[in-house]
Structure formats: structure tokens, C-alpha cells
Amino acid sequence: MKKIAIIATLFLLMGAVVIGCKDKRSPGTVYMPDMAYSRGYETYAPRDSTIFTLNPNNAGHKIFYNNQSPAGTIKRGELFPFNVPNDSNGLINLSALVKNPLAPLNRKELEEAGRLFNINCAVCHGAKAEANGPLAAKIGGVKSIIATSPTYSDGRIFFVLEYGQLNMGSYASQLSREQRWRIVQYIRTLEPRIDSTVTVTPSVATKTIN
Numbered sequence: 001m002k003k004i005a006i007i008a009t010l011f012l013l014m015g016a017v018v019i020g021c022k023d024k025r026s027p028g029t030v031y032m033p034d035m036a037y038s039r040g041y042e043t044y045a046p047r048d049s050t051i052f053t054l055n056p057n058n059a060g061h062k063i064f065y066n067n068q069s070p071a072g073t074i075k076r077g078e079l080f081p082f083n084v085p086n087d088s089n090g091l092i093n094l095s096a097l098v099k100n101p102l103a104p105l106n107r108k109e110l111e112e113a114g115r116l117f118n119i120n121c122a123v124c125h126g127a128k129a130e131a132n133g134p135l136a137a138k139i140g141g142v143k144s145i146i147a148t149s150p151t152y153s154d155g156r157i158f159f160v161l162e163y164g165q166l167n168m169g170s171y172a173s174q175l176s177r178e179q180r181w182r183i184v185q186y187i188r189t190l191e192p193r194i195d196s197t198v199t200v201t202p203s204v205a206t207k208t209i210n
Contacts (some may be wrong), residue, residue, distance in 0.1 A: 043067050079177040084155070086163045091156065098155030102181050105189075113186035116179055120171060121145075129190045141167045146191050157184045 044067065053062040074080065079101055084090040105113060118127060126132040129145035136142040149157060161180045164170040171180065 079181070082158065082162050082177065084159060084162075091159055091165075095155035095159040096153040098153075098158065100154040100158075100181050100184060102178065102185065105182065105185050109182065110186065110189065113179075113182040116175065117183050117186050120174060121183065124168075129187060139167055145187055149187055150191050154181075154184050154188075157187060 047065070051063055052065050053059065054064075054066050056064055056066075058064070069075075082098065084094045084098060117129075121129070122133055124131075124133040124135050124139060124142045125145050126136065129149070131142045131144040131147075133142065158180055160168065161171050161175070161183065163172075175183070
């Protein structure tokens with residue numbers, strides 16, 4: 001009986017040594033792996049096409065994931081979406097109803113907005129938005145921003161940055177919503193200032209005496 005116990009003990013010790021010498025990078029058997037490992041996936045990480053699908057019609061047979069955020073969600077710190085439709089009514093009428101959601105620029109923000117304007121806009125429109133940028137002559141049809149911006153609402157200028165217009169493409173992928181609104185604010189600083197001082201010449205009353 002003692003021999004059997006000794007042999008069994010030796011086998012257990014040998015088994016423990018063998019198991020202990022396995023590759024330590026291997027986690028071994030995991031109880032309830034869904035609790036141990038996250039099921040989250042990186043947005044653009046490659047996925048097994050036998051498990052995942054981009055086709056919503058196959059959602060019942062595979063895991064549907066289209067790399068897009070759920071409808072109605074907004075990135076942390078992002079401004080609310082610009083919901084004006086990209087059509088003539090949106091450009092002319094609806095955009096005028098959208099107010100700039102940002103507070104006035106302070107000095108530091110003004111410098112940053114100017115930097116963004118020079119990088120993204122001045123190459124065509126010029127540093128002072130007068131349609132004299134280095135690429136203006138090559139592209140053709142570049143408009144002076146400050147020639148029309150005083151008559152445009154902030155929402156209409158943002159509309160052009162959001163969707164583009166004529167030869168100008170959209171900047172929605174290059175600039176965040178906040179950056180585009182900052183550029184709108186910066187454009188306002190380039191507009192010519194209108195002198196609000198009005199000189200009034202007093203009229204001279206005359207009376208005819210008969």
C-alpha cells in the first residue's frame with residue numbers, strides 16, 4: 001500500500017514539474033474566457049471574415065461590424081453635428097440659422113486659428129483671404145473670401161468648409177468641427193472694419209420774413 005502511495009506521489013510530482021516547465025507565455029486552460037479576455041476590437045484591425053461580416057443582411061449568421069460608431073453617438077469633446085443638408089436650400093437658407101457655438105477667440109486661439117487658415121486656406125485664398133494665394137492662378141476660379149464674407153452668416157461659411165463649393169473640396173476630413181468654426185472666427189478678423197462714426201451736418205433753418 002505504501003509503495004502505491006509513493007508511486008502515485010512520484011507521478012504527481014513529475015506531472016507538476018512537466019506542467020510547470022511549459023511555455024509560460026501560454027495561459028493554459030481558462031475558465032470562462034469571456035470574463036478573462038475583452039471582446040472589444042480595434043476599429044481598423046483585421047478580422048476573420050468567417051466570423052465577421054460588413055453586410056447587414058448576414059448579421060444573423062455572422063457578427064455584423066461595419067467600423068462605424070453607433071448612430072447618434074458623438075466623439076468625446078466633439079461639437080454637435082452640422083445637420084444642414086448639402087443642397088441649395090441648406091446653403092442659402094438653413095445655414096443662416098446655425099450660430100457659431102464657440103466663444104470669441106482669445107489671443108492664443110486666434111494664433112492657432114490663423115495657423116490653421118494659413119495651412120489649409122491661404123495656399124489658394126491668400127494670407128488675407130483676397131484670392132491671391134500661390135495656387136490661385138493655377139487652379140482658377142478662386143474667390144476672395146473677404147469680398148463676400150461680410151454678407152454671409154457664420155453658418156454659411158461653415159457650410160462651405162463642411163461640404164465644399166465649386167472647385168473647393170470639403171475640409172470635414174482634414175479639420176475637426178471646432179477647428180472649422182475657429183477658422184470662421186478668424187475670417188471675421190480679416191474682414192475690413194467699417195467705421196461706425198457718422199458725421200452729421202446740422203441743417204440751417206431759414207425763415208422768410210415778409
